[in-house]
Amino acid sequence: MIGLAYLLVQVVSFTGILVIDHRWKLAAFRAPAAAALAVTASVALLLTWDVLGVRSGVFFRGQTDFMTGLLVAPEIPVEEVVFLAFLSHLALVCAAGVSRAVEHAAASRTARAAGERP
Numbered sequence: 200m201i202g203l204a205y206l207l208v209q210v211v212s213f214t215g216i217l218v219i220d221h222r223w224k225l226a227a228f229r230a231p232a233a234a235a236l237a238v239t240a241s242v243a244l245l246l247t248w249d250v251l252g253v254r255s256g257v258f259f260r261g262q263t264d265f266m267t268g269l270l271v272a273p274e275i276p277v278e279e280v281v282f283l284a285f286l287s288h289l290a291l292v293c294a295a296g297v298s299r300a301v302e303h304a305a306a307s308r309t310a311r312a313a314g315e316r317p
Contacts, residue, residue, distance in 0.1 A: 204265040206278050213285045216292055225295035226288065234291055241287035242280065249275055 227234040252258030253274040
């Protein structure tokens, strides 16, 4: 069970971001195809970066009891792929959230200037 700890923490974190995304329809729940494409492309790019780092001897897999030990490629654990997907989706949710907050603030300012109620 301890070997699944890191993966479990990642899944719980990913679920939290998905709940936020669902509540405010920011990325995957607003444009699922675009979000899937963006996350897939980001993960592919970042995995390519990881593979190049492993081949050059810069990156290597650390040893810990908290990881599953399953590898998707030499020196690249399955937890890395989950983390990269989480990171990519988190970036989409943050960017969409900031964009929506800025739009909301601008609309509120415009409504106040016109003497309307937002």
